Amino acid sequence: MNEIIVSPSILSADFMNLEQEINSVKEAGAEWLHIDVMDGHFVPNITIGVPVVKSIRQKTDMFLDTHLMIENPEKYVESFAKAGSDLITFHLEACKNEEHIRKVIRLIKSFGKKCGISIKPKTDVKEIFPYLNEIDLVLIMTVEPGFSGQEFIHDCALKIPQISEKCKNNLIIQVDGGINNITSKICISLGANSLVAGNYVYKSLDYSKSINEIKNWR
Ligand code: DX5
Ligand code: ZN
Numbered sequence: 001m002n003e004i005i006v007s008p009s010i011l012s013a014d015f016m017n018l019e020q021e022i023n024s025v026k027e028a029g030a031e032w033l034h035i036d037v038m039d040g041h042f043v044p045n046i047t048i049g050v051p052v053v054k055s056i057r058q059k060t061d062m063f064l065d066t067h068l069m070i071e072n073p074e075k076y077v078e079s080f081a082k083a084g085s086d087l088i089t090f091h092l093e094a095c096k097n098e099e100h101i102r103k104v105i106r107l108i109k110s111f112g113k114k115c116g117i118s119i120k121p122k123t124d125v126k127e128i129f130p131y132l133n134e135i136d137l138v139l140i141m142t143v144e145p146g147f148s149g150q151e152f153i154h155d156c157a158l159k160i161p162q163i164s165e166k167c168k169n170n171l172i173i174q175v176d177g178g179i180n181n182i183t184s185k186i187c188i189s190l191g192a193n194s195l196v197a198g199n200y201v202y203k204s205l206d207y208s209k210s211i212n213e214i215k216n217w218r
Contacts, residue, residue: 006197042094054084065087069146175195
């Protein structure tokens with residue numbers, strides 16, 4: 001079993017103290033930082049854009065895990081890559097067809113970045129199978145994308161073993177939405193190795209404790 005990567009979502013952080021909030025999760029043992037980019041079209045919410053990623057990059061060496069919940073992802077890949085994202089994950093549902101999906105994958109890789117594809121709760125897991133050997137990460141949404149603090153949808157976790165059966169060994173399987181000390185155990189035992197957590201980390205009193213509860217799942 002690979003090591004577990006915890007990726008706190010800054011959407012739940014205190015934006016007035018973002019630098020401190022980022023340093024705190026790093027000190028608390030988080031490996032990655034999850035940045036939720038929403039455009040008000042693909043999802044009914046608007047959040048973080050390129051200038052914020054650029055500012056974060058100047059202040060931290062953490063691995064920047066950028067989750068694009070936007071339409072036309074190909075239009076923005078270059079900007080996020082140049083702003084300093086390390087991983088760029090886009091949504092399968094934001095693409096028109098297979099050709100479109102492959103174009104976005106190639107584009108992300110052309111900037112030397114890791115590439116992820118995400119699927120929403122209602123998307124059939126089989127739709128992602130054709131791309132598994134071309135990408136670094138699959139992000140299984142365990143809530144409807146758009147907002148932090150929602151309840152984990154248990155059925156979505158069943159997609160995890162279906163992906164791990166089909167994929168190469170080093171594919172990262174990430175889950176996002178409603179992750180806490182209980183749902184993380186369910187996901188890890190099914191084969192997930194990267195866990196995004198917004199509220200469970202940032203709304204807790206002790207970031208170290210909540211991150212360790214997610215990581216030490218046995
Ligand atoms: C939802 C976002 C998530 C969210 C996670 O659309 O993609 O990353 O911020 O927040 P929690 O962990 O609170 O569900
Ligand atoms: Zn996310």
